[in-house]
Amino acid sequence: MSALAAENLAVGHGAARVASGIDLALEPGSVTCLLGPNGVGKTTLFRTLLGLLPPQAGRVLLGGEDIARLSRAAIARRLAYVPQAHAGAFAHTVLDLAVMGRTATLGAFASPGRADLAAARDALAEMGIAHLAERDATRLSGGQLQLALIARALAQKAGVIVMDEPTASLDLGNRIRVLDVVRRLADGGLAVLVSTHEPEQAFAVADRAAVIEAGGRFEAGPVTPLLTAERLSRLYSVEVVVEATPSGRRVVGRPARPR
Numbered sequence: 001m002s003a004l005a006a007e008n009l010a011v012g013h014g015a016a017r018v019a020s021g022i023d024l025a026l027e028p029g030s031v032t033c034l035l036g037p038n039g040v041g042k043t044t045l046f047r048t049l050l051g052l053l054p055p056q057a058g059r060v061l062l063g064g065e066d067i068a069r070l071s072r073a074a075i076a077r078r079l080a081y082v083p084q085a086h087a088g089a090f091a092h093t094v095l096d097l098a099v100m101g102r103t104a105t106l107g108a109f110a111s112p113g114r115a116d117l118a119a120a121r122d123a124l125a126e127m128g129i130a131h132l133a134e135r136d137a138t139r140l141s142g143g144q145l146q147l148a149l150i151a152r153a154l155a156q157k158a159g160v161i162v163m164d165e166p167t168a169s170l171d172l173g174n175r176i177r178v179l180d181v182v183r184r185l186a187d188g189g190l191a192v193l194v195s196t197h198e199p200e201q202a203f204a205v206a207d208r209a210a211v212i213e214a215g216g217r218f219e220a221g222p223v224t225p226l227l228t229a230e231r232l233s234r235l236y237s238v239e240v241v242v243e244a245t246p247s248g249r250r251v252v253g254r255p256a257r258p259r
């Protein structure tokens with residue numbers, strides 16, 4: 001059984017349709033990268049997969065159960081979300097922020113125990129930000145906040161993790177670290193869904209890719225056959241070529257023809 005699945009899903013806001021025909025199955029031990037141009041509906045799809053937006057059609061199954069029937073706490077035990085790192089209104093330390101990954105799965109009035117604190121500290125260490133534990137989470141840089149939000153999701157210890165552009169504000173070192181974490185999580189048995197504007201990241205870490213094209217048409221499949229130069233050119237309305245390199249694949253703009 002898929003860890004998270006969408007069946008003939010249509011997503012949007014109110015009556016406005018954003019994307020449809022979405023069939024997606026996230027398997028334990030795999031990374032799926034979601035690509036699409038700005039404003040096409042990636043975050044809208046994520047919010048629907050998380051049970052935060054009702055589907056316009058179709059359904060979302062978490063561990064085989066319709067997510068619409070699960071409580072927030074039941075969802076949080078199985079599914080962790082890393083949102084885009086906008087400056088949040090957190091009046092907490094970074095450690096408190098990571099602990100929130102644990103409390104999401106507890107009852108409303110339960111307080112975190114020693115094991116929860118240990119899991120939160122482990123997650124901060126995994127993201128290389130243990131030294132920020134006592135810092136005010138409202139005073140982090142964009143990249144530091146991104147790493148802290150990933151740590152919060154790791155602390156949740158859910159079987160499925162959904163990340164919305166987790167490398168967007170990161171420097172080269174942290175980008176590579178986060179991609180390593182993404183791959184390691186999958187190799188440890190998690191089902192991981194990551195949105196990105198970098199097709200090269202899909203070639204580097206993903207088992208499968210999914211695209212939402214302009215107009216909301218959805219397609220998913222193995223990375224290399226799906227992310228051809230032709231499809232990427234159409235997706236981003238710019239001519240690109242996909243070059244095989246010794247270390248992976250590189251996507252570059254098609255060189256202008258000599259005049």
Ligand SMILES: Nc1ncnc2c1ncn2[C@@H]1O[C@H](COP(=O)(O)OP(=O)(O)OP(=O)(O)O)[C@@H](O)[C@H]1O
Binds near residue numbers: 013018036
């Ligand atoms: N709360 C909302 N109410 C109504 N429309 C919305 C809302 N949020 C987003 N939209 C619209 O839905 C469409 C998809 O937006 P979404 O944020 O899902 O795109 P995205 O693919 O995540 O974009 P980006 O790559 O720029 O982050 C856009 O046309 C956007 O204007």
